[in-house]
Structure formats: structure tokens, C-alpha cells
Amino acid sequence: MLFSQNEGIEDKTFVVTGGLGFVGSHLCLDLVRRGARQVRAFDLRPTSPWSVDLKNHGGDVARKKDVDKALHGADCVFHLASHGMSGKEMVQFGRVDEEIVNGNESLPFFPVDDHVDPYGRSKSIAEWLVLKHNARPFKKNNGKCLFTCAIRPAAIYGPGEERHFPRIVSLAKLGLLPFKIGDSDVKTDWVYVDNLVLALILASMGLLDDVPSNERHPVAAGQPYFISDGSPINTFEFLQPLLKSLDYDLPKASLSVPRALLLGRIFWAIYTVLHPWLNRWWFPQPLILPAEVYKVGVTHYFSFLKAKQELGYVPVVSPREGMAATISYWQERKRKTLDGPTIYASAAYLPVDIAPVPLLRATSLFIFRSMRVVRTIFLLAMAAHIGEAVYAWHLAKRVDTENARAWFWQTLVFGIRSLRFLMKRSKS
Numbered sequence: 001m002l003f004s005q006n007e008g009i010e011d012k013t014f015v016v017t018g019g020l021g022f023v024g025s026h027l028c029l030d031l032v033r034r035g036a037r038q039v040r041a042f043d044l045r046p047t048s049p050w051s052v053d054l055k056n057h058g059g060d061v062a063r064k065k066d067v068d069k070a071l072h073g074a075d076c077v078f079h080l081a082s083h084g085m086s087g088k089e090m091v092q093f094g095r096v097d098e099e100i101v102n103g104n105e106s107l108p109f110f111p112v113d114d115h116v117d118p119y120g121r122s123k124s125i126a127e128w129l130v131l132k133h134n135a136r137p138f139k140k141n142n143g144k145c146l147f148t149c150a151i152r153p154a155a156i157y158g159p160g161e162e163r164h165f166p167r168i169v170s171l172a173k174l175g176l177l178p179f180k181i182g183d184s185d186v187k188t189d190w191v192y193v194d195n196l197v198l199a200l201i202l203a204s205m206g207l208l209d210d211v212p213s214n215e216r217h218p219v220a221a222g223q224p225y226f227i228s229d230g231s232p233i234n235t236f237e238f239l240q241p242l243l244k245s246l247d248y249d250l251p252k253a254s255l256s257v258p259r260a261l262l263l264g265r266i267f268w269a270i271y272t273v274l275h276p277w278l279n280r281w282w283f284p285q286p287l288i289l290p291a292e293v294y295k296v297g298v299t300h301y302f303s304f305l306k307a308k309q310e311l312g313y314v315p316v317v318s319p320r321e322g323m324a325a326t327i328s329y330w331q332e333r334k335r336k337t338l339d340g341p342t343i344y345a346s347a348a349y350l351p352v353d354i355a356p357v358p359l360l361r362a363t364s365l366f367i368f369r370s371m372r373v374v375r376t377i378f379l380l381a382m383a384a385h386i387g388e389a390v391y392a393w394h395l396a397k398r399v400d401t402e403n404a405r406a407w408f409w410q411t412l413v414f415g416i417r418s419l420r421f422l423m424k425r426s427k428s
Contacts, residue, residue: 008208009201010035015074017061018081020048022162026197027078034201042070043081049160076204079130082119100300105224117291127152127224134222147207147221152302153196154189154228155295158322159329161193167285168239169330172248173339176287179253180236181260182297187232189301192322195315199227202311225307231319232301238323245327246334257297264290338403338410339421385415392419399426 014031018024019041025048031039040057041048059066061081071077100107109128115121127150134148157165171177206220236251243250255263267286277283307313317325392411396404399422411418 158193226302
């Protein structure tokens with residue numbers, strides 16, 4: 001079924017939970033562009049890093065009073081608020097499921113107790129409840145019903161995405177992406193943010209339109225839809241252009257799924273014990289967790305044919321275009337932030353053992369014949385080292401003013417290894 005561009009959107013009131021998040025902010029702005037009468041961003045955060053034009057209608061989806069206030073008079077609600085999608089938030093493990101190749105909406109619900117992480121489990125329960133209550137009459141008994149549908153997006157990416165890519169890039173920057181997981185023929189789905197927003201808009205049209213499909217219900221009522229770019233790909237192959245464009249090393253070694261799962265369980269155990277401190281800003285993200293092993297190491301991708309036939313969904317941004325926009329965003333972000341050597345290069349400055357110190361002194365005396373010469377050379381080396389840091393500070397004031405002080409301290413610690421990154425940036 002095909003809908004006109006703004007059918008069911010104009011002069012309607014919409015509520016978007018998580019409306020100041022990555023997908024939510026894009027959706028709110030698109031609803032406004034399409035002529036919605038009012039769009040309410042219902043979110044815990046006060047402002048959106050993606051748009052200064054969005055205002056928060058404040059509240060917590062866990063508080064009934066806040067929900068009732070936000071939903072009063074609304075024609076359609078998009079429930080996008082979530083927690084526990086990536087990193088420390090998802091500390092939990094389960095089994096790795098069998099492969100799913102080109103799956104569709106006829107597949108049964110995955111057993112709740114077998115989900116790999118609490119995030120997936122809670123989403124499955126929520127979707128079941130949402131679809132169960134489709135066509136439920138309103139309490140006012142005015143002949144109107146609550147129509148619902150469920151969108152099942154693939155892994156989301158795009159400029160400003162905050163769950164997956166920042167963690168991946170951060171690990172790559174430190175040299176902590178040492179291996180790939182699973183075989184090279186493992187494939188998963190991805191969806192560019194603009195394609196997902198289009199699917200959400202079409203789904204709302206499929207609930208608000210006046211054209212019934214069966215039993216006088218809108219076409220999307222009670223239906224789930226898988227949404228993706230339609231181009232399944234190996235996760236590490238997908239990330240390769242991004243990491244390469246940022247001059248970060250790509251993983252060369254491979255780790256089998258069972259071994260990666262064992263490593264993930266070790267991190268899970270450690271982070272479970274340290275659970276009270278997980279929300280502290282200084283507490284690092286885990287290297288890998290069992291749920292993430294499943295996401296990247298086991299083939300699972302789905303067809304969006306049903307969404308195409310019933311909603312008219314066709315991706316408007318190709319994977320190549322989407323990745324190009326994402327790369328441009330991360331290159332600009334890298335230019336504005338401090339860059340430096342990997343953790344392995346940093347470790348080269350640490351003494352391997354205390355014992356070599358006397359040996360180093362004896363070797364220096366053998367070569368230079370006196371401690372006075374050794375001390376002079378040491379002082380000259382220290383002066384040159386501090387000079388590097390001062391030069392880095394002056395250079396950074398030209399090419400990266402906001403981080404000039406940070407460049408000074410980083411070069412003072414790491415020397416030429418840090419200065420090299422800054423000089424490369426100044427040339428570009």
C-alpha cells in the first residue's frame with residue numbers, strides 16, 4: 001500500500017518517548033516538517049545534542065502521572081525510549097541462538113528466558129503487550145479503538161549515533177580492537193537513521209489512515225515489521241571504511257564464537273561484581289559482552305518485504321551513502337578532539353623491570369665515561385622533551401585551540417608519538 005507524503009500526519013498531535021535521543025530527534029523534526037500540529041518530545045534529558053529546536057515535554061515513562069500528562073490529547077505515540085542497548089548497561093548473558101537467514105514476521109516470538117540480554121528480553125515482552133492490546137476500545141466508549149504496530153529495526157547507524165559507534169571508535173583509537181569475532185561469512189542487518197525514520201512515519205500513516213484493510217482496521221494495526229537497509233553484511237566489513245578513514249587499525253586476528261563468548265562471560269562476571277559503580281563516569285566500558293558476541297558473531301538478518309508491500313517502505317538512503325555521511329561526521333569529530341598513540345605505544349614508556357636501571361647506568365658510564373656527561377645528556381634530553389610539549393601547545397593553538405592544553409600534557413607524557421598526530425593534523 002502506498003501513502004501520500006504527509007497522509008495522516010498533518011494537523012495531528014504526536015508524542016515521541018525518547019524524543020531527544022538519536023532516532024527520536026530525527027523523527028520529531030521530520031514530523032514537524034511534514035505538517036504535524038504538535039510534536040511532544042517525552043524524554044528524561046533536558047535538551048537534545050542533535051537539535052536546538054526541540055523542546056522537552058519532560059517526564060519519566062516509568063511514572064504513570066508523567067505518561068498521562070504527555071499523552072493527553074495525542075493522536076499517535078512513538079515509543080522509542082530505551083535502556084541497556086550497549087556496553088555496561090547490558091550486563092547479563094544467555095545462550096547464542098541459531099542463525100536466521102532472511103527471516104520474516106512469521107517467525108515465532110523468541111522464548112523470553114532464552115534472550116541473551118535484559119534489553120532484548122524487555123523489548124520482546126513490550127512488543128507482545130503492544131500487539132496484544134491492538135484494537136482495544138477506549139474507556140470513553142466513543143467507538144474509537146487504540147491501534148498499535150511494532151517496528152523491528154536492525155542495528156542503527158548514522159551521524160551522531162551514540163550507542164555503538166562511539167564505543168567502537170574509542171576502542172579502535174586505543175588499539176583495543178585486537179580481533180574479529182566469528183567467520184567472515186557471518187552477516188547481520190544495519191539501518192540508516194533516515195530510513196528508520198521513514199519506516200516509523202509510514203507505520204504511523206498505516207495506523208492513522210482512513211483506509212481499512214480487514215475487519216475495518218487500518219492496514220498496520222496489530223502488525224510487526226522488520227526494517228533495514230536490505231543489505232546484510234559482515235559487521236567488521238561494514239566498519240572497515242569508517243576505521244580506515246580515521247587511520248585506526250583494523251582487527252586482523254579472528255576469535256571463534258565459543259571463545260569470544262567465554263571472554264564475554266568473564267567481563268560479565270567482573271562487571272556484575274562491580275555493579276554499584278557502573279554508572280560512574282570514570283568506570284570504563286567492557287571490551288565485549290556475551291550479547292555483543294551474538295550480535296556480531298552469528299548470522300541473523302531479516303526481510304523488509306512485508307513493510308514494502310503493506311506500508312510502501314523502500315530505503316531512501318543506500319548503505320554507501322549512509323556510511324559516507326557517517327564517515328564525514330566522524331572525521332569532523334576527530335578534528336575537534338584530542339588524538340594520540342594507542343595504549344600499546346604508551347606502554348612502551350613503562351620500565352619492563354627495575355633491574356635494568358643499574359645496567360643502563362653502567363652502560364651509560366661505559367659509553368660516556370663520566371656521570372657528569374651522562375647528567376648533561378639527560379638534562380638536554382629533558383629540555384628537548386619539554387620543548388616538544390611547548391611546541392605542541394603553540395601548534396595546537398593554531399589548529400585545535402580548544403584542546404591546546406591537553407596536547408601539551410599528552411606530548412609531555414608521550415613525546416614525539418603524540419606530536420606526530422598533531423603535526424599530521426596541521427598538514428591536513
